[in-house]
Amino acid sequence: MIIYSKLPRDLKFTIGTSVVIIKKADDNPDSLVPGCSKNDIADELWEGVLKVYGKHVAIKRGFIFASKNDKEAKAQADEIKDEKTGLEKMDPDNVPGVQRNDDPDVKNAPAQQARK
Known part of the structure; x- marks a missing residue:
C-alpha cells in the first residue's frame, strides 16, 4: 500500500514485532505529490497501524x-496543503x-558579562 505523509518528521509505529516508519514530508517541488x-x-502492516494507532x-x-495512485494522493494533499x-x-x-535584540554588544558578549 502507498502511504503519504505531510509531517515534517519521520513517524514510527510498532505493530507486534514489526516497526513501520513513515518518512518525513518531501520538500521536492518536482515530486508527484508536492509536500x-x-x-x-505492506497492506497487513498498514491495517495494523490503523487498528492500533487509528486515533493518532x-x-x-x-x-x-x-x-x-499519485493522482488521487495529489488531490488529497491539495485538500490539506x-x-x-x-x-x-x-x-x-x-x-x-x-x-x-539586535544589539551587537549583547550578541558578542561573553556569558559572564551578559549575566552581570
Missing part, C-alpha cells in the same frame, strides 16, 4: 493517508513572546 513523502508499506492525530486529521500539523519549523524572527 508529501511516499512510503510503500496525524491519521485522524489526514496528514498521513493511503492512496491508490494549507493546514498546519503543529510540527512546522518556527520562524526565528517571529517567535511569540520573544523580542529580538
Whole structure:
C-alpha cells in the first residue's frame, strides 16, 4: 500500500514485532505529490497501524493517508496543503513572546558579562 505523509518528521509505529516508519514530508517541488513523502508499506502492516494507532492525530486529521495512485494522493494533499500539523519549523524572527535584540554588544558578549 502507498502511504503519504505531510509531517515534517519521520513517524514510527510498532505493530507486534514489526516497526513501520513513515518518512518525513518531501520538500521536492518536482515530486508527484508536492509536500508529501511516499512510503510503500505492506497492506497487513498498514491495517495494523490503523487498528492500533487509528486515533493518532496525524491519521485522524489526514496528514498521513493511503492512496491508490499519485493522482488521487495529489488531490488529497491539495485538500490539506494549507493546514498546519503543529510540527512546522518556527520562524526565528517571529517567535511569540520573544523580542529580538539586535544589539551587537549583547550578541558578542561573553556569558559572564551578559549575566552581570
